[in-house]
Amino acid sequence: MKWVLLALLILLPAQAAYAADMMVKDAWVRLMPPVAQNSAVYMTLKNMSDADIRIVDVSTDAASSNGFHTMRMQDGKMVMHHVDSVIVPAQGEFSFVPGGFHIMLAGLSRELHEKDVVNVVLTLADGGHFTLQAVVRDMRMGHGQHGGMH
Amino acid sequence: MNKSVVKYLLIAAVLISAIGISLWLVQMQKPVVPAALQTMGGDFQLESDSGPLGLSDFRGKTTLVFFGYTHCPDVCPMALGVMVDAMRLAGESAADRVAGIFISVDPQRDTPALLGQYAAFFDKRIKGVTGTHAQLGKIAREWRVDYHLPEDSSDNNYAVEHSNFIYLVNQDGKIVDLFDEETDAALIADRMRPWLR
Numbered sequence: 001m002k003w004v005l006l007a008l009l010i011l012l013p014a015q016a017a018y019a020a021d022m023m024v025k026d027a028w029v030r031l032m033p034p035v036a037q038n039s040a041v042y043m044t045l046k047n048m049s050d051a052d053i054r055i056v057d058v059s060t061d062a063a064s065s066n067g068f069h070t071m072r073m074q075d076g077k078m079v080m081h082h083v084d085s086v087i088v089p090a091q092g093e094f095s096f097v098p099g100g101f102h103i104m105l106a107g108l109s110r111e112l113h114e115k116d117v118v119n120v121v122l123t124l125a126d127g128g129h130f131t132l133q134a135v136v137r138d139m140r141m142g143h144g145q146h147g148g149m150h
Numbered sequence: 151m152n153k154s155v156v157k158y159l160l161i162a163a164v165l166i167s168a169i170g171i172s173l174w175l176v177q178m179q180k181p182v183v184p185a186a187l188q189t190m191g192g193d194f195q196l197e198s199d200s201g202p203l204g205l206s207d208f209r210g211k212t213t214l215v216f217f218g219y220t221h222c223p224d225v226c227p228m229a230l231g232v233m234v235d236a237m238r239l240a241g242e243s244a245a246d247r248v249a250g251i252f253i254s255v256d257p258q259r260d261t262p263a264l265l266g267q268y269a270a271f272f273d274k275r276i277k278g279v280t281g282t283h284a285q286l287g288k289i290a291r292e293w294r295v296d297y298h299l300p301e302d303s304s305d306n307n308y309a310v311e312h313s314n315f316i317y318l319v320n321q322d323g324k325i326v327d328l329f330d331e332e333t334d335a336a337l338i339a340d341r342m343r344p345w346l347r
Contacts (some may be wrong), residue, residue, distance in 0.1 A: 004151050030227055033220075033271030035264050038307070040223040065307065071224055077296045077311040078225050098228050099332055105223065106307045140272060 010124060019122075019130035027134035029062070029118050030098075034057075034111055039063075040102035041120060041134045044095040047088040056085045057123035062112060070101045075148035080100035085125070114138040165199050179344050183326045189326040191317070192292045196253065197278035199266025203279050205323050211249040212240075212345045214338070215317040217295045219310045220268045226252075228331040229316055230272040235335030237273060241344045247321075247346055251277030255286050255297040285340035293317070293325075320345045 027043035041060070047053050058066045068083045086101065088094040096102050103120070112118070116136040121129050161269075195204040214233045218226035230252060237248045252269045254260035257280045258267075265278025280286070290297060297312040318327035318341060327341050 030223070032223075032227060033268045035267045036220055038221050038223040058163075069224075073314075074311070075296065076313055077298065077313045079311045080224070080309045100226060102224050139227070147222060 010019075019124060019128045020131055021051075022047055022053055024110065024130075024132045026052050027120070027132050028137040029105070029112060029116075029134045030107075030113050031112060031136050031138040031140075039105045039112065040069075040098075041105060041118065042102060043132070043134065044093055044094045045088045045089060046093050050090050052090050053088040054085050054125035055088065055118075055122045056125050058103055059123075060103075060105060060118055062108060062110060062118040064109055066106065066115055066133035067104050068101065071099055105112045111137060112136045155280075157343050158163055161225070174180060181341070181344055183324070184324070187325045187328065189333070190292070191319070191323075192289075193270070193323060194281075194285070194292075195291045196281040196289075197262045197286060198277050198279045199263045203277060205251075205319070208251070209279065209323060210321050211247055212321060212342050213249045213251060213319040214228045214272035214342075215251045215253065215293075215319055217253045217255055217290070217293070217297065217312055217315070219254050219312070220260050220264065221307065222312075225314055225331050227272075229314065230269075230276065232329075232331055232333060232335045232338065233276065233316060234273045236342065237275065239339035240346065244342075244346045248275065248342065252276055253289070254278065254284075255290070255312055256299065257281065257283065257286065258299075259306070264318055278282070300324075304333040318342060318345070 023046040025044040027041065027044060028041050029041050032039045058068065060066050068086050070081050070083055070138060072079055086094055114136055118134045118136065119131065120134055121131050123129055193205045195202055213311055216229045216233060218229065233250045237250065240248050248274060252265065260280050262280060265280060266296065269276040269278035295313045295315070297310060299310055300308045314330045316329040316331065316333065317325050318329070320326045326345060329338050
């Protein structure tokens, strides 16, 4: 997995034509208790082009399995749904936020600490890649759940 | 009857009335609990990292209760974060009279020892507990919690569907209010205060 990620990082400049139209704002990872196996990445993606950007895959250097999930109320229960892809609309934004869409880090491969950096590679529908860094954030001390996006 | 006795009797009568009125006022300030909540909840005995732990062990404390599981990456840590913020916002003077309980509905992966560490990460006053499926099923019915474990749990990263209520339980162990992980912690703290008196 690490080699794949490295390869992706090296290849990035050559494939950045499409990804160059995208910007990331406020990418962060939730600090979880050390015993926890999973966490989530949140961010806002901004598409500056006139065409929708579809993101079809994600990998990180912090978990064995990664994917796009959304939370939905269903029959009075919070149900987590896997989604195959997300679309950042033309001249618009797409946000991963607590309680909404998140990038799941399933099976953390290393213990995360506050301010650690997680490398995230998004695969776009055209095969291009968009890499970004998300910083681990401790949400306990009055940062508030909604503070992440402000 | 001499004058001084009458005077003392009068003072005593005034004092007793004043205490009575004060108690009545304090009682009046307790919010009305919706009828639906009055039929929910009830005591339980589950397992914590330091042995059996029941709701009755929280008598005298105003307690926030949440049902979830530790593999939950989003809603559960959000809810626990809100609980911690609300407990802190409820005030320094109430710090030792507020508590939290995180009940895992996923005993296959969440052991009492693991839950103890998980809950303490958020706040030492939050206790993590779990039990057998039979115990959890009974509590879920009584607390109107809905949860669903996958039939096939061979993939160790399965997700659990669950209700997202944060219950406010008063010092007598009764459910008096209901929130969720999206509720503003300041609002929960405001609703906790009358029950802390």
